[in-house]
Structure formats: C-alpha cells, structure tokens
Amino acid sequence: KNEVEQSPQNLTAQEGEFITINCSYSVGISALHWLQQHPGGGIVSLFMLSSGKKKHGRLIATINIQEKHSSLHITASHPRDSAVYICAVFRTDKLIFGTGTRLQVFP
Amino acid sequence: KAGVTQTPRYLIKTRGQQVTLSCSPISGHRSVSWYQQTPGQGLQFLFEYFSETQRNKGNFPGRFSGRQFSNSRSEMNVSTLELGDSALYLCASSLVGTDRGDTQYFGPGTRLTVL
Numbered sequence: 001k002n003e004v005e006q007s008p009q010n011l012t013a014q015e016g017e018f019i020t021i022n023c024s025y026s027v028g029i030s031a032l033h034w035l036q037q038h039p040g041g042g043i044v045s046l047f048m049l050s051s052g053k054k055k056h057g058r059l060i061a062t063i064n065i066q067e068k069h070s071s072l073h074i075t076a077s078h079p080r081d082s083a084v085y086i087c088a089v090f091r092t093d094k095l096i097f098g099t100g101t102r103l104q105v106f107p
Numbered sequence: 108k109a110g111v112t113q114t115p116r117y118l119i120k121t122r123g124q125q126v127t128l129s130c131s132p133i134s135g136h137r138s139v140s141w142y143q144q145t146p147g148q149g150l151q152f153l154f155e156y157f158s159e160t161q162r163n164k165g166n167f168p169g170r171f172s173g174r175q176f177s178n179s180r181s182e183m184n185v186s187t188l189e190l191g192d193s194a195l196y197l198c199a200s201s202l203v204g205t206d207r208g209d210t211q212y213f214g215p216g217t218r219l220t221v222l
Contacts, residue, residue: 033211041144041195043213086150093163095140097150 003027004089006098013105019074021101023087026068033095034061034072035086043086046072077105109134111200111214119220125186128217132179132200138162139181140211141173144195153196156181157204185219193221 004025013019023032034046047054047061049070054061058077063070074081082105087098112131120126132139140163141153152165156175173183179200185192195218199211 035213041197041216041218043197043199045210045212048210088150094152094155094165095142096152099149 002099003091003096004087004098006085006087006101008101009099011101011103013077013103015078015105015107017077017105019077019081019103019105021072021085021087021103023070023072023098024068025070025087025089025096027089027091027096029089029091031090032063032070033088033090034070035088037084037086037100039083046085074103077103079105079107081105111198111212113196113198113214113217115217116215117218117220119222120188121222122188122190124188125184126188126219128183128185128196128198128219130181130183130198130200130214132181132198133212136200136202136212137179138201138204138209139175139179140199140201141181141183142197142199143167144197144216145191145193150197153183155204162204188221190221193219195219 007022031050037043049063058075060073084100084102086100088095114129138157140155144150155163159175170186175181195216197216199213201209201211
C-alpha cells in the first residue's frame with residue numbers, strides 16, 4: 001500500500017462544476033503540499049498545509065491531521081484547470097508523492 | 108525574479124554513459140531538491156541540498172549523486188546509465204528547505220532518454 005493515496009485517479013467535469021480531489025496518508029507528517037502539473041511537465045506548487053484550510057482564488061485546500069486526510073477543491077471549474085494534481089507529504093527527511101489525479105474539464 | 112532554470116532541457120545518452128544535469132535556483136533560495144518522474148513510479152525524491160550540504164536523501168543507488176555550489180546552483184550526476192534512468196528530472200528551490208514545509212518552486216525539468 002502506498003504511503004500517500006489519492007482519489008480519484010481520473011476525473012472529468014463540465015465547466016462550472018465543483019471538483020474535489022482527496023489525499024490520504026498513512027504516516028506522521030510535518031506538512032502536506034498540493035502541486036499542479038500541466039501537460040509538458042511544468043509543476044506549480046499550489047498550497048502548503050500543516051493544519052486547517054487555505055484558499056487561493058477558486059482553489060481551496062483543507063487538511064485533517066487526526067484523520068490523515070486532505071482535500072483540494074476547485075470551485076467553478078474551467079478548462080484551464082485541466083492538469084494532474086499531486087499531493088505530497090513531508091515525512092522525516094523527504095517528500096513522498098501521491099500518484100496524482102488527472103483532471104479534464106470540458107467546455 | 109527569474110524562475111528556476113534547468114539545463115539541458117533534453118538529453119539523449121546510451122547505456123553505460125554518465126550525465127550531469129544543472130539547476131539554477133531562484134535568487135536568494137538556498138535549498139535545491141531533485142526529483143525523478145517516470146510513468147511507472149511517478150515522482151520520487153532524490154536528494155536535497157542546503158548551503159552546499161546534502162541534507163536529505165531518497166532511496167536511490169549511489170550512481171545518483173549531486174552537489175551544490177556556493178552560489179546555490181546545483182548539479183546532479185548519474186553514472187553508468189541504465190535504461191530505467193530514462194525520466195524527467197526536476198529540480199525545485201526554496202528559501203529554507205522542504206523539512207521546514209517551505210513552498211517549492213519547480214524548474215521545467217530535463218528529459219533524459221537512455222538508449
């Protein structure tokens with residue numbers, strides 16, 4: 001079993017829909033990151049969380065430390081949100097990555 | 108501020124050769140981390156350097172090594188290349204490092220193909 005699990009693996013949505021991507025981890029962590037990777041490989045760091053909730057534009061990230069779970073929400077999704085979303089947790093001395101969620105938003 | 112740059116962007120090598128990849132962090136960032144991304148294994152952490160010292164290391168064989176210079180630029184070296192080393196190699200920089208939960212800024216990556 002992977003230490004970081006994401007669901008769903010693939011997600012399709014119509015423009016305007018509310019999107020939720022989940023990340024569960026099985027180890028103690030000091031921080032959790034959400035990353036976005038566009039076709040072509042470029043990665044952008046969206047959020048770093050150690051507790052609570054953060055919001056940036058249409059993106060919201062939450063984390064529940066007790067339940068070892070984090071969610072990334074996208075409100076009013078748009079085709080430009082199509083990308084792979086990756087959750088990563090920092091444990092002891094390294095970042096451990098989830099396998100990613102591939103999101104496609106259609107107009 | 109200029110972003111993280113990586114050179115070269117694409118590289119083709121043959122088995123048994125060695126390769127050196129370069130990463131220039133954002134000005135003022137002292138931490139540089141390296142990652143390998145493959146279709147089968149996804150993203151994996153290679154190592155992190157901070158102020159010229161290797162601070163953290165992932166589970167890769169000794170063929171993978173790196174260093175950081177006094178200007179924070181970093182190089183990664185892979186010796187005795189194997190077919191399985193074909194991957195996208197990404198570096199990321201941050202102010203004080205991943206173990207402090209710092210935001211990382213990723214470079215565009217170097218795509219290495221081993222024939």
